[in-house]
Amino acid sequence: MPGPSRPRLAVWKFASCDGCQLTMLDCEDELLPIADRVEIANFHEASSAVGDGPYDISLVEGSITVPEDAARIREIRAQSRFLVTIGACATSGGIQALRNFADVEEFRRVVYARPEYLRTLATSTPIAAHVPVDAELRGCPIHKAQLLELLGAILSGRRPNLPADSVCIECKRRGNVCVLVARGTPCLGPVTHAGCGAICPAFHRGCYGCFGPSEAPVPDALLPKLEALGMRPEELERFFQTFNAAAPAFRAASESVRNRRGPP
Amino acid sequence: MTPSVVGDRRTLLRSDFPQFLRALWNGGYRVVGPTVRDGAIVLGELREEADLPIGWTERQEAGTYRLAPREDAALFGFTTGPHSWKKYLFPPRERLWTAEAEGSSFRVVPEPSDPVPYAFLGMRACDLAALQITDRVFDRAVADPGYHGRRARALRIAVVCGHAAPTCFCVSMGTGPGVGRDHDLKLTELLDGGPHRFLVEIGSSVGAAVLDRVPTRPAASADPTAAEQVVARTAAGMGRHLDPTGVRDLLLGHPDHPRWTVVAARCLGCTNCTMACPTCFCSTTEEIPDLYGDRSEKWRRWDSCFNLEFSHLHGHPVRPSGRSRYRQWLTHKLASWHDQFGSSGCVGCGRCITWCPVQIDLTEEVRAMQADPDAVQTTGAPP
Numbered sequence A: 001m002p003g004p005s006r007p008r009l010a011v012w013k014f015a016s017c018d019g020c021q022l023t024m025l026d027c028e029d030e031l032l033p034i035a036d037r038v039e040i041a042n043f044h045e046a047s048s049a050v051g052d053g054p055y056d057i058s059l060v061e062g063s064i065t066v067p068e069d070a071a072r073i074r075e076i077r078a079q080s081r082f083l084v085t086i087g088a089c090a091t092s093g094g095i096q097a098l099r100n101f102a103d104v105e106e107f108r109r110v111v112y113a114r115p116e117y118l119r120t121l122a123t124s125t126p127i128a129a130h131v132p133v134d135a136e137l138r139g140c141p142i143h144k145a146q147l148l149e150l151l152g153a154i155l156s157g158r159r160p161n162l163p164a165d166s167v168c169i170e171c172k173r174r175g176n177v178c179v180l181v182a183r184g185t186p187c188l189g190p191v192t193h194a195g196c197g198a199i200c201p202a203f204h205r206g207c208y209g210c211f212g213p214s215e216a217p218v219p220d221a222l223l224p225k226l227e228a229l230g231m232r233p234e235e236l237e238r239f240f241q242t243f244n245a246a247a248p249a250f251r252a253a254s255e256s257v258r259n260r261r262g263p264p
Numbered sequence B: 001m002t003p004s005v006v007g008d009r010r011t012l013l014r015s016d017f018p019q020f021l022r023a024l025w026n027g028g029y030r031v032v033g034p035t036v037r038d039g040a041i042v043l044g045e046l047r048e049e050a051d052l053p054i055g056w057t058e059r060q061e062a063g064t065y066r067l068a069p070r071e072d073a074a075l076f077g078f079t080t081g082p083h084s085w086k087k088y089l090f091p092p093r094e095r096l097w098t099a100e101a102e103g104s105s106f107r108v109v110p111e112p113s114d115p116v117p118y119a120f121l122g123m124r125a126c127d128l129a130a131l132q133i134t135d136r137v138f139d140r141a142v143a144d145p146g147y148h149g150r151r152a153r154a155l156r157i158a159v160v161c162g163h164a165a166p167t168c169f170c171v172s173m174g175t176g177p178g179v180g181r182d183h184d185l186k187l188t189e190l191l192d193g194g195p196h197r198f199l200v201e202i203g204s205s206v207g208a209a210v211l212d213r214v215p216t217r218p219a220a221s222a223d224p225t226a227a228e229q230v231v232a233r234t235a236a237g238m239g240r241h242l243d244p245t246g247v248r249d250l251l252l253g254h255p256d257h258p259r260w261t262v263v264a265a266r267c268l269g270c271t272n273c274t275m276a277c278p279t280c281f282c283s284t285t286e287e288i289p290d291l292y293g294d295r296s297e298k299w300r301r302w303d304s305c306f307n308l309e310f311s312h313l314h315g316h317p318v319r320p321s322g323r324s325r326y327r328q329w330l331t332h333k334l335a336s337w338h339d340q341f342g343s344s345g346c347v348g349c350g351r352c353i354t355w356c357p358v359q360i361d362l363t364e365e366v367r368a369m370q371a372d373p374d375a376v377q378t379t380g381a382p383p
């Protein structure tokens, strides 16, 4: 029953595109039961009514790229019982973490007419690099079913079912024919965290790794296969440098390719 | 016409094959078998004859598979594909039961059994051997009601392989290519020496009843001979070989063999081999409650010994390295399976070889250890 004792939910945005928050609004059929079970106290994307903390559940989207945000996430942590990061930006730094591989000073000079007005950090970092995180939802964007599973788990006080195995197992359960084996299409599924339901291979595309590394990825074992399929070193490097470029296992893979081919 | 009996051999003309399919559909079966989808010959429901891979075959090798046209219009001119029949008897995801709140307690609502029996059209010798294995696996302390419910009523229509794939080694495992007695009907497709036809051998009274609704004639004496030649030709064309002599003791006796480290460096731990294998049966269950907490479903899904989480016991995984997980898989499959289930867990179908994205081949791994069983690690400590 709705009542004053409903857990209070807040949704926060850092450097990100809002796509993961929109997944919440995308839960059309389930949105009413959610609103029934939790009080949506702070969700700018959905309502201008904003309630003060503390919050029982904070969903955090986006990465830390400016000094103000590094301070803001600490305040949010202090006001939150469960802090859950949602999406590739929050969990690994996102596509904007490509700056971690380059010289941000140079970007500032080239891109902005008055770079002195700009205060930014040299890196884009995941939320967990700043504060303790209780659970994370991967993906660019996150998957609606995983969001509902997580909220359901928190509400009933149980451990969420969020397997950290590979996309391949989801492919096989779904009956997909492996695109790597049957088409020679490069695929990151063997090193990528499950959760999407193997959508891309179901449409004959290789996995782009938007859920980031799986629990025990072995990218070094995949590189020779991708090379044998004809990927050039610069393509291979880019393959691992997308939404989760700064996730340690993907970062190590792109750097090992770069080191082998020497400086650009 | 006198009804056929077990052991009868009859000839079914290719032109009457649609009537054979019709007899299955009219008999109330959900007919599943090979069909072309997504660039491979997979298993799916057959609703018309054209759903069969007529005139198709495949080329497969370790880590690669390509669909290819045949020069004839054979109905079963291919070997194994990415799917195995286990997906019907032991589905990738299956609801086991539902719990519903009832006052301060709850009641369990069991899963109703599926009323429509399957007809499995096109099981190969290795598939039937795998079925015998999973029959034992799912009949341990408590028989699995879902598996056995579907299994008991499934019609097994075997097809003898007309050739072996480069990844096949059923001869080594003693499971094929000839089909023994474990079938309801057995078909050998005959493409030469007369019209396109099938030798049909009756393996059970259920099979006989189906065949009696199809126009066939007693097999001419040449057809059983031609069928024997098909088996001999396929047996001679095995692409892989594994000498099973002493493998159980070899694997169990050498947990620190350096080859485990070598293969682990190549292995992705991606689970594809276990998913493709017709006898791998690991699963996990999850509880899926609704948001209100008055209804909760218990689901089972395929899991794999290659997953870190799978060996998670009180606080940490007991097989933390890729090396220990690959070793667990192969040692269970080829060694401790004998102690647990009374046979090898491998039927030599070669699926794990083809569908391993990085070409890991268990026959090669075993051969390497057989060649140098007492090799010791010279560099680094095994993880």
Ligand code: SF4
Binding pocket: A167, A168, A169, A171, A172, A176, A177, A178, A179, A180, A181, A187, A188, A189, A190, A198, A201, A206, A207, B270, B272, B357
């Ligand atoms: S298509 Fe990709 S994700 Fe699917 S099984 Fe093959 S390698 Fe794995």
Ligand code: SF4
Binding pocket: B273, B276, B277, B278, B279, B280, B333, B345, B346, B347, B348, B349, B350, B351, B352, B353, B362
């Ligand atoms: S281990 Fe490989 S060859 Fe043996 S039955 Fe399983 S998939 Fe087939």
Ligand code: SF4
Binding pocket: B266, B267, B268, B269, B270, B271, B272, B273, B274, B306, B355, B356, B357, B358, B359, B360
């Ligand atoms: S042996 Fe091949 S298919 Fe199996 S887990 Fe290793 S890489 Fe994947």
